[in-house]
Amino acid sequence: MGAMTGDVLRMGLVGAGPWAHKVHGPGIVAHPRTQLVATWARRPEAAADVAAIGGATPFADFDEFLRHVDAVAFAVPPAVQAPLAARAAAAGKHLVLEKPVAPSVDDAERLAGAVSDAGVTTIMVLTFRYDLGTRRWLDEVARVGEWDGGLARWFSGTLLDIGYDQSRWRHDGGALADIGPHVFDLLDAALGPVTGVEQARLDRGVWHVMLGHENGRLSTATLSMHTPAQPAVTDFAVHGPHGFLAFDASGDATTRYAVLLDDFVRLVERETAEHPLDVRRGLHLQRLLGRVTDQLTGG
Template sequence: MDTPHTPHRERPSEEPAGQRPVRVGLVGAGPWARVTHAPTLAAGPETELVAVWARRAEAARELAEPHGAVASESFAELLETCEAVAFAVPPAVQAELAVRAARAGKALLLEKPLGPDVASARAVSEAVTEAGVVSQLVLTKRYHPTTRDFLRRAAGHEVSGARSCYLHGAFLGGEFATSWRLEHGALLDLGPHLVDLLEAAVGPVTRISGTGDPRRWIELTCEHSGGAVSQASLSGAVRLPRANTRVELYGPEGELTYDTAELEHSECWPVLRAEFAAAVRTGRPHALDAAHGLRLQELLARALSS
């Protein structure tokens, strides 16, 4: 028998909405939800984790209880308890449930890719637009101060060409070697991060092509609106002591390099949380929204079909 749910503590009604933490429900109870989403959303003060729903009820309870949240018995029940929904599930599950959440008027904190294919990603983006709800992507590195400093410097740097990579060995085994990652490979899992960084640093991608096997190693070549050309190497199946994410910009002024080797990823989460809560409370779309996620997925699909 399920254990009784702990009633959620209602906040005083006289507290201004802009000052109340955003009440977030979390979908998923896997490793990424345990390590990142739940502790980040529960830490506040901008957000409050109020509920968790997962396919396995026991996993949802085990994740919810230490953070003072309840385990919802259904996705519909989770929607009734929150004003925003965060997703930490495979792309196919996210694509289906995010559409339902948007239609229910909930703000969305989304993983990448939005869905397993462009059609499902477009359905999410269109649902967000039609419902007029706020959405935001967990493109982790974009929330780190070091990344933002690099992008500020890149804005004033004339770029002729760029090289980049995102490489690790997580697909070789362990809890992150999940079935959807093994099926789709690095292009859909790592590609959104790297193509997003290249667009932000070099300019919009106008043409993209790819070669290789996304499950082993894939190489992308991008042409950018300003005339620069960039290359991106992606793999989740190479044995490395740690993930290697690097962007090198070259031009008449010299080299500008971004490297995540020394980054503390824990510095990303408070920024992400604060910006998501601000977007929800103001109703102003975040730059890294579902429409941006759709654009990234369309680019990656073009690379795969080239």
């Protein structure tokens, strides 16, 4: 496992899309324990644009980029992230990984294997989970304990926004690929591990999914990123004999990213490879996405 350089984690950023500019880049620059020192993107001019956020050095060669950093944050499509993250892990670099972690279960398993072999620290950008409100809700869910099931609703017009026109993977995968990992992760955390997909249906861009949990509970998720809801609907709830406990997951991504970096730096500093939201969590969620699409196609 690679070590930190002094008290500050030297970070590189891979990608130059909206989240690299809005969240990853500014977040790394603003955090007191991280420094944005290098950027890489498939187009050198795009890497230079992101580098300007924090006075970093853009690189055209990925391996040269890796030689200048302790850790790498990824803000690229899953099909790009998986092989590059495996290379970064093999080089001993710690990883901040976007969701979904890979384009397929096989790719996610290969990445998880590369991380395990290298012993590096990883953390997933499951932003809801770094929100203090989320943590308080999950604590209350655990304290009460007796729940029969749960539900989640996500309706937004994100993919109607011209700013995401070039995000092909989001348009191809829709809400299932982009929002599904967040929603399934939180339902899993609230109600116990998801073990199966009971039903899945895609109707005019809206996903309807019923999940089975290992304790016999059921949860439902309705997901759309093509609904012009103002404001967006991002709510979760559990229900049972003690009532209905709801939670609104709307919040500030930059604040949540700062908490993520707090956790990440602490893990690297302590040379700890395991975290509840590490690459293994990404693999678990990738398997759930695969089961949803299998249910839809009869696979």
